[in-house]
Amino acid sequence: MQKLTKDDVHPKIVQALLGADVHITVDDALENEMILNMGPQHPATHGVLRLLLRLDGETVVACVPELGYLHRGYEKMAENMTYLEFVPHTDRLDYISPPANNVAYALAVEKLAGITAPPRAQYIRMLLAELARMCSHLVAIGALAMDVGALTVFLWGLREREKILDFFDAICGARFTTSYTRIGGVASDVTSDALKNIIAFINQFEEKFDEMERLLNGNRIFIERLEGVGVIGKDDAIDLGFTGPNLRGSGVEFDLRRATPYLFYNEMDFNIPVYTEGDCLARYFVRSDELRESAKIVRQVIDKIPNGEVMLNSPKKALPRKTEIYTKMEELIHDFMIVNHGINPPVGEVYHAVENPKGELGFYLVSKGEGQPWRMKIRSPSFANLQAIPLMVKGHMISDVVAIVGSIDPIMGEADK
Amino acid sequence: MKELLTEKLTKQFPEITFEVIEQFGELTLKFDKSEIVHVCTFLKAEESLKFNFCEDVTAIDWAVRKNRFTVVYHIFSMENKFRLCLKVDVDESECTVESVSSIWKSANWAEREAYDMFGITFLHHPDLRRMYMPEEFDYHPLRKEYPLMGIPGAIPLPKK
Amino acid sequence: MGLESKLINDGFFTTTIDALAAWARESSVWPMPMGISCCAIEMMASGDPKYDISRFGSEVMRFTPRQCDLMIVAGTVTYKMAHVVKKIFDQMPEPKWVIAMGACTSTGGMYRSYNVVQGIDQFLPVDVYAAGCPPRPENLLNALMQIQDKIGKTRVKDFPDLPHLSHETKLTDPTFSKN
Numbered sequence: 067m068q069k070l071t072k073d074d075v076h077p078k079i080v081q082a083l084l085g086a087d088v089h090i091t092v093d094d095a096l097e098n099e100m101i102l103n104m105g106p107q108h109p110a111t112h113g114v115l116r117l118l119l120r121l122d123g124e125t126v127v128a129c130v131p132e133l134g135y136l137h138r139g140y141e142k143m144a145e146n147m148t149y150l151e152f153v154p155h156t157d158r159l160d161y162i163s164p165p166a167n168n169v170a171y172a173l174a175v176e177k178l179a180g181i182t183a184p185p186r187a188q189y190i191r192m193l194l195a196e197l198a199r200m201c202s203h204l205v206a207i208g209a210l211a212m213d214v215g216a217l218t219v220f221l222w223g224l225r226e227r228e229k230i231l232d233f234f235d236a237i238c239g240a241r242f243t244t245s246y247t248r249i250g251g252v253a254s255d256v257t258s259d260a261l262k263n264i265i266a267f268i269n270q271f272e273e274k275f276d277e278m279e280r281l282l283n284g285n286r287i288f289i290e291r292l293e294g295v296g297v298i299g300k301d302d303a304i305d306l307g308f309t310g311p312n313l314r315g316s317g318v319e320f321d322l323r324r325a326t327p328y329l330f331y332n333e334m335d336f337n338i339p340v341y342t343e344g345d346c347l348a349r350y351f352v353r354s355d356e357l358r359e360s361a362k363i364v365r366q367v368i369d370k371i372p373n374g375e376v377m378l379n380s381p382k383k384a385l386p387r388k389t390e391i392y393t394k395m396e397e398l399i400h401d402f403m404i405v406n407h408g409i410n411p412p413v414g415e416v417y418h419a420v421e422n423p424k425g426e427l428g429f430y431l432v433s434k435g436e437g438q439p440w441r442m443k444i445r446s447p448s449f450a451n452l453q454a455i456p457l458m459v460k461g462h463m464i465s466d467v468v469a470i471v472g473s474i475d476p477i478m479g480e481a482d483k
Numbered sequence: 484m485k486e487l488l489t490e491k492l493t494k495q496f497p498e499i500t501f502e503v504i505e506q507f508g509e510l511t512l513k514f515d516k517s518e519i520v521h522v523c524t525f526l527k528a529e530e531s532l533k534f535n536f537c538e539d540v541t542a543i544d545w546a547v548r549k550n551r552f553t554v555v556y557h558i559f560s561m562e563n564k565f566r567l568c569l570k571v572d573v574d575e576s577e578c579t580v581e582s583v584s585s586i587w588k589s590a591n592w593a594e595r596e597a598y599d600m601f602g603i604t605f606l607h608h609p610d611l612r613r614m615y616m617p618e619e620f621d622y623h624p625l626r627k628e629y630p631l632m633g634i635p636g637a638i639p640l641p642k643k
Numbered sequence: 644m645g646l647e648s649k650l651i652n653d654g655f656f657t658t659t660i661d662a663l664a665a666w667a668r669e670s671s672v673w674p675m676p677m678g679i680s681c682c683a684i685e686m687m688a689s690g691d692p693k694y695d696i697s698r699f700g701s702e703v704m705r706f707t708p709r710q711c712d713l714m715i716v717a718g719t720v721t722y723k724m725a726h727v728v729k730k731i732f733d734q735m736p737e738p739k740w741v742i743a744m745g746a747c748t749s750t751g752g753m754y755r756s757y758n759v760v761q762g763i764d765q766f767l768p769v770d771v772y773a774a775g776c777p778p779r780p781e782n783l784l785n786a787l788m789q790i791q792d793k794i795g796k797t798r799v800k801d802f803p804d805l806p807h808l809s810h811e812t813k814l815t816d817p818t819f820s821k822n
Contacts, residue, residue, distance in 0.1 A: 106727050107677065109706035114679055114724060134615035135724045136680055139756030141600075142624060142631055154753065161681035177507055205684075224691035231688075242685060242777060304535050304561065307589025318561070325564045416507045417557055417568065419538070430557070432543055445539040445557070453592045479680050482615060616758075617723055624757055633757025638722035641729035641766045 098122050104467065106135045112209070112471055113478030115452070124463045129456045133449075136482040144442040148408030149175050150249060150385070152442075157243040159446065159480040162205050163198035163423050165234065165244050172247035173328060174418035174429035179249065179411040181383050185330075186374040187251040192329045193367045194237070194246065195420075196360045197264075201230050202423035203311075203353045203360075210350060210472040211282060214291045222278050229267055236260045249409055250384025251377035261368050268361050279354060292346040296458040296470035299344060306457070307450035310425030311356060312474055315349035317342035322421035333370070336363050346473035353475075383409050408437020417445075424448055424475060446480035484565045485510055491532060495525055509568060516554070516571035520581045523569075526558065527586055534558040534567060537587035540594050542573075542601045546627040551575040552603055556583065556590075573603055582608040600625035661798050668712075668738075669794035671700040672787065675711035675735065677728060679718025682745040682777040686717045689780035699787055708734040713790060715783075716767070719747040721758045729766055738802055740793070742786050743769045746776045 099122050106114040114135035120128040140159075144152050156171040157164040169191045176182060183191070208223035231241040237256050238244040246253050282288050298308070303316040313320055321338045323331040339355035341348035378384040385404055386397040413435045419428035425447025432441040451474050458474075459467050485505070492501060492512075499522070502513040514522065526534040538557040545551055550572040559566045573580055582605035584591040592614065594605045599613040602623040612618065617638060622629055674696075676686055690696045690704065705711050708731045720728055732741070743763055746752035749772045751761030763769060770793060773786040 106724060107706075107731055113683075114727075134613075134617070135721060135727070136719060137615040137721055137723070137758050138719055138754045139624065139631075139758050142629075143754070143756050146631055158681050161684060180507075221692055224688065225693065228688070228691060228693045241779070242688075243681065302588075305588045307537065307587070320561055325561070326566075414506045415511070415568075417509065417539075417566070426538065428538060428557070430539065430541065430555070441543045443539065443541040443555075449592065449596075450589055453589060629757070631756060638758075640722065640760065641726050643766050643768070 099127065102464070112476055113481075115471070115476065115478055115481075117455070117467065117471075119459075119464070119467065121464070126459045126462055126464065126467060129459045129467075131452055131455055133452070133478070133482050136478045138483065140444060140483045141442055144439055146438060148405075148437045149411075149439065150405065150408065153247065154243065154245040157245055159444065159483070160202070160422060160424055160427070160448070160477050161243070161479045162477060163202040164242065165194035165238070165246060166198040166202075166420075166422050167427065168245060168247040169195050169329075170418075170420040170422065170427045171429055172249060173420060174416060174431055175249050175409075175411070177418050178414065178416045178431050178433055179383050179409055181250055181378055181380055183251045183378055184375045185372050186255075187376045187378075188329045189367055189371040190237075190252050190256055190376065191247060192331070192334075193256075193264075193364060193371075194234075194244075195329075196363045196367070197230050197233065199360045199423045200357055200364075201227050203357045204230075206353055206423075206475040207278075207282075207350065207357075210346075210469070210475070211288070213468045213472040214288060216281065216285070216288060219278055219281055222274070226271065226274055233260065233264055233267070236263075248377065248385055250380060251375070255376050256371075261371070264364065265368055268364055271361055272358070275354075275357060282350075289347065292350060292469055292473070295346045295462060295466045296473060297343070297345045298454060298458055300342075302454070302457065303344070306454045308425070308454060309447050309450065310422065311352040312349055312425065312451055312454075314338065314340050315352045316344040322419060322426055326419070328418075328420060334363050334366050346469050349473045383411075410435055410437055419445065422447055424477060424480070425451060427480070444480070444483055446483065448476040448478070448481035449483075452476050452481055484563055488532065488565075488567070491529060492522070492525075495529075496522065509566065511568040511570060513570045513572075516573060516580050519556075519569070519571055520583060520586070523556070523558075523583050523586050526567075532560060533562050534560045535587075536561055537583070537589050537593075538566075540583070540590045540597060542597045542603055542625075544601060544625065544627050549574065552578070552601060554580055554597065554603065558587075578602060579604045579606055581606050582611075584608055599623070602626065664799075665795050665797050668797075669791040672713045672740075672790065672794070673703045673705055673711045674701050674713045674715050674742075674787075675708050675731070676704050676706070677714055677716045677718075677731065679716070679720065679724060680747075682717035682747070685777040685780055686715060686744065686783060689783045694780035694784065696784065696787070699784065699791070701787065708732075709736065711735055712738060713740050713742065713787075715742045715744050716748045716763055717744040717777075719752065719754060720760045720763050722760060723758075725760050725763075725766060728763070732767055738797070740770045740790050741767055742783075742790060743767075743772045744783060744786070745773065745778055748772075749774065752776060 099120055102119045102121050104117040106116045116132040118130045119126050153168060156167040159167045204223040204227045208220035211219035234244055235241040237260055238246040298316055300317045303313050319338060319340045336359045339352050341351050381400045386401055390397040391401045411433045413433060415432045417428055417430045419426045427447055428445035430443040431439050434440045458470050499514050499518050504511040526532055536559040538559050541555050543553045552573040554571050554573055556569040582594055584594060594608055596614040597603055598611055599615055600623060605611060678686055714732060743749050748763045751759050771786045771789050773782050775782050
């Protein structure tokens with residue numbers, strides 16, 4: 067069979083291949099190269115990401131990601147609603163670990179308003195953030211294994227995740243999109259039964275996760291599929307804005323829980339796993355080690371949790387208790403004002419970032435003293451992590467692209483905002 | 484850290500006036516937009532400061548006649564664990580500012596997003612096109628005059 | 644549809660074959676998961692060991708539209724994504740059904756903004772709407788059961804654009820010759 071040259075192919079076919087909305091110019095198309103569209107809908111369950119790949123045979127020469135298929139207009143909506151009304155929207159940012167986003171947003175608004183939640187509320191927030199990290203990493207490892215071909219790990223990971231979602235149900239009232247934190251604390255208290263059940267879960271989690279790891283860590287196909295694929299060096303990683311497990315897989319020991327401590331993380335004893343190779347396998351090992359560290363932190367949090375209130379007693383800034391609203395006049399008025407007109411933080415700006423399971427989630431809030439923010443910018447980790455894909459896929463094959471996207475673990479809900 | 488920073492900057496750039504704002508435990512520096520590349524190159528290269536991580540580049544629309552936009556840069560130094568915020572004012576009549584994507588690669592997409600949402604052109608950007616909205620879209624959504632529900636018919640829907 | 648298309652008249656034998664075909668079709672609905680955002684995670688959760696969807700016959704969640712008969716639109720559909728969803732829907736062979744999962748697909752949900760389509764029924768024919776943000780997996784399974792009820796009531800004469808081999812009927816439906 068002879069190779070097709072430019073003269074054999076009708077010029078209209080070339081035009082159709084390049085398409086109207088592709089922005090990379092290909093000179094001498096169909097000489098050796100073709101353009102492949104890994105469209106917004108594809109089986110790797112990482113959401114609606116469009117990758118335009120320029121291929122030479124099966125090797126990727128260049129890649130252009132296109133975002134915007136899930137752009138819901140968060141920042142514009144935030145300018146029209148009060149700080150408290152925005153909490154359910156933060157759930158849907160990184161939609162695999164909703165409590166972590168709630169915690170990040172509540173911390174940012176509290177920094178702006180100049181209040182701090184009571185200690186028990188902060189411990190509960192830490193507990194939820196770490197459980198959310200475990201949820202997220204279980205799905206990430208499961209999805210990576212599923213993309214590479216190991217379907218069992220995905221189902222086992224989801225089984226463990228269902229147990230954690232049962233705890234979210236018991237504590238927050240909703241199993242998935244929790245909307246649990248409020249400005250000044252959390253919505254409701256945790257019962258001691260729930261804490262006992264969480265300890266029981268953590269006790270059996272270690273050996274269940276060992277089972278999952280046994281399927282993967284010694285598996286020759288898994289290792290050959292991921293080793294040496296998608297290597298990114300230390301300087302490139304920092305320059306491109308990588309954060310989270312992706313950065314720690316490239317040898318940079320940087321974790322916002324240690325660098326700029328928030329909540330009570332400086333009193334917890336945990337390690338930060340770092341691997342230097344920078345390939346997909348290193349990022350997988352970082353995530354699986356972080357799962358174990360999160361289990362350790364959850365144990366310590368439940369040990370040390372103090373008794374007390376879960377909501378700050380500050381009438382102008384934090385919602386009053388529901389039992390008092392129905393009986394006392396002051397609380398009723400404050401509740402009305404806070405819900406309808408919003409808390410009025412002082413004029414100013416604040417940027418607060420926390421260590422989300424995917425990386426650094428930051429909220430930049432500009433306030434003009436009103437109940438709504440004047441501008442809210444969400445610095446999402448997946449947006450910055452996706453920037454590195456054109457660099458990482460060069461020279462690899464199409465099936466490696468799937469593994470690379472899986473190991474970066476992007477969530478399009480926060481990348482597209 | 485704040486004293487070290489202000490001392491080094493005033494020594495290196497004696498002709499620029501820096502407006503120093505400190506609130507909520509964070510430091511913000513405000514200066515003229517023509518110097519942004521020089522200041523950022525210095526901040527990244529200087530040994531004791533080493534701001535090697537650009538977290539975010541964004542913009543604010545103040546909806547006033549003079550100096551309508553402000554472009555905000557959040558940069559972080561991993562060694563000193565210090566976060567700095569830089570702000571430059573951009574007027575609507577000359578809606579351009581130099582791009583810092585040659586200094587930090589992570590600013591590349593962030594600036595594309597600012598261009599898409601606000602219409603601020605970044606000069607010498609390697610690939611300035613829209614980020615979220617389709618290329619044929621004519622408006623810039625995050626400007627204050629663009630309505631929340633959008634302009635009907637701006638993006639076509641497929642037929643039933 | 645080969646044998647039963649010959650048997651148009653409503654005799655005892657034909658209605659039994661009809662009912663048998665409808666039962667077979669409803670017990671093996673293969674969904675096409677158009678997973679876009681958060682509802683997709685609950686759709687994945689409805690496939691996990693706790694809320695098994697494969698006991699309803701929907702084990703095979705093929706991501707290619709050519710092999711599916713049910714499209715579960717899970718997640719917020721933006722104007723940019725609407726063209727993609729419509730394209731994939733057009734690629735599915737008849738007969739096909741659509742579940743609009745969640746508030747965002749039913750009416751635009753909590754996103755009243757410039758880029759979100761306020762309800763996918765503006766460009767897709769929807770059969771069942773599942774409420775929730777996101778709907779719990781049990782809710783999605785309920786929606787699937789309602790689709791199964793709907794399929795169980797279909798008969799041959801509901802799919803007119805398929806070839807009738809009987810010499811008495813004519814091809815009167817103008818939509819038959821589309822793509």
